[in-house]
Amino acid sequence: MRSFRVETPQRVYEAIVERGVARRTAEYLPANAGKIFVVTTADVWKHQGGTLTEGLAGRPHQLLELPGGEDRKRLAPIEAAAEEMVRRGADRSSIVVAFGGGIVNDMAGFLAAIFMRGIPVVQIPTTLLAQVDAAVGGKTGVNLVSGKNLIGAFHQPLAVLIDPAVLDTLPEREYRAGLYEVIKCGIIRDSGLFDFLREERSAVLAREPGAVDRIIADSVRIKAEVVTADEREGDLRRILNFGHTFGHALEAETAYTRFLHGEAVAFGMRAAIYLAQKTGHLSAEDAVDMLAAINDYGPIPSLAGISVENLLGRLLHDKKTVQGKVHFILPVRIGEVAIASGISERAISEAIRAALG
Numbered sequence: 001m002r003s004f005r006v007e008t009p010q011r012v013y014e015a016i017v018e019r020g021v022a023r024r025t026a027e028y029l030p031a032n033a034g035k036i037f038v039v040t041t042a043d044v045w046k047h048q049g050g051t052l053t054e055g056l057a058g059r060p061h062q063l064l065e066l067p068g069g070e071d072r073k074r075l076a077p078i079e080a081a082a083e084e085m086v087r088r089g090a091d092r093s094s095i096v097v098a099f100g101g102g103i104v105n106d107m108a109g110f111l112a113a114i115f116m117r118g119i120p121v122v123q124i125p126t127t128l129l130a131q132v133d134a135a136v137g138g139k140t141g142v143n144l145v146s147g148k149n150l151i152g153a154f155h156q157p158l159a160v161l162i163d164p165a166v167l168d169t170l171p172e173r174e175y176r177a178g179l180y181e182v183i184k185c186g187i188i189r190d191s192g193l194f195d196f197l198r199e200e201r202s203a204v205l206a207r208e209p210g211a212v213d214r215i216i217a218d219s220v221r222i223k224a225e226v227v228t229a230d231e232r233e234g235d236l237r238r239i240l241n242f243g244h245t246f247g248h249a250l251e252a253e254t255a256y257t258r259f260l261h262g263e264a265v266a267f268g269m270r271a272a273i274y275l276a277q278k279t280g281h282l283s284a285e286d287a288v289d290m291l292a293a294i295n296d297y298g299p300i301p302s303l304a305g306i307s308v309e310n311l312l313g314r315l316l317h318d319k320k321t322v323q324g325k326v327h328f329i330l331p332v333r334i335g336e337v338a339i340a341s342g343i344s345e346r347a348i349s350e351a352i353r354a355a356l357g
């Protein structure tokens with residue numbers, strides 16, 4: 001078992017990486033918790049419900065199903081779920097178990113954050129992307145039409161139970177989408193992880209347990225370190241947004257229906273790499289290596305028909321824009337990034353154009 005401590009002013013908790021841990025969920029639920037609400041989707045429950053049912057070891061629980069899909073990560077289903085909880089007798093002693101991918105982790109976490117002004121949540125991510133990113137660190141929320149995750153709250157979980165075995169049934173596209181977040185971790189903070197991804201591509205793509213467990217543990221360690229240093233994204237946590245500024249623009253521009261989040265991040269990392277090279281932050285050699293790593297785990301779906309001008313317009317309205325300035329996380333070498341602002345619109349447009357290919 002690997003366990004990574006996340007220490008924030010709000011809560012100190014463990015992110016546990018262990019095959020089979022989801023089958024021991026009951027051990028991580030407070031003995032005196034009231035009603036247990038498992039928040040999931042019909043699809044996740046169909047494929048993995050048995051795992052969690054075993055994990056709850058007979059503890060009574062109720063299912064709440066959310067709609068799947070980034071385009072339905074909206075406030076209305078949260079309100080409906082909260083009403084349903086009240087109808088089923090939820091109170092301040094109730095607990096949410098978030099069981100699903102990143103969208104479920106974000107939405108169920110947000111439901112827990114605002115239900116009766118906050119009840120505990122245990123996060124059990126069932127996709128690679130959620131295991132290495134979304135479920136750890138307490139970011140919860142939903143999308144507005146105008147942008148991704150524009151309403152939300154920091155709500156740290158009681159624990160994060162990361163069971164690599166649940167990835168065995170994950171569709172190939174979802175798995176690859178998660179791998180882009182792992183590449184992100186390597187580029188921003190861990191050249192050893194980056195090298196492993198390059199050298200062990202076949203083992204990673206074949207989901208060999210040793211390779212999968214290693215890349216998850218490395219990514220979760222990085223996430224735990226960064227969130228512990230900066231829970232509220234005032235400083236260091238911003239590095240986790242490498243590829244996200246461009247990626248969020250792409251997701252919003254395509255109404256959250258054409259790309260999985262990880263695929264949008266892959267596009268965003270490409271754009272940031274081109275931008276870093278254009279602005280003199282990154283050597284051509286490292287840029288080639290980074291782009292090759294992203295391509296190795298691709299391809300991402302076609303980017304045909306995406307407008308450079310529209311993406312640029314959306315970037316200027318990203319929530320990471322501070323006082324009108326867009327901040328970019330730019331790689332400076334494998335394992336290190338810098339935060340840059342004041343970059344000309346022309347350089348940004350050129351980077352977008354290059355990344356669109």
Ligand code: GLY
Pocket residue numbers: 133134136137139233237240241
């Ligand atoms: N997904 C970026 C973060 O958790 O800060």
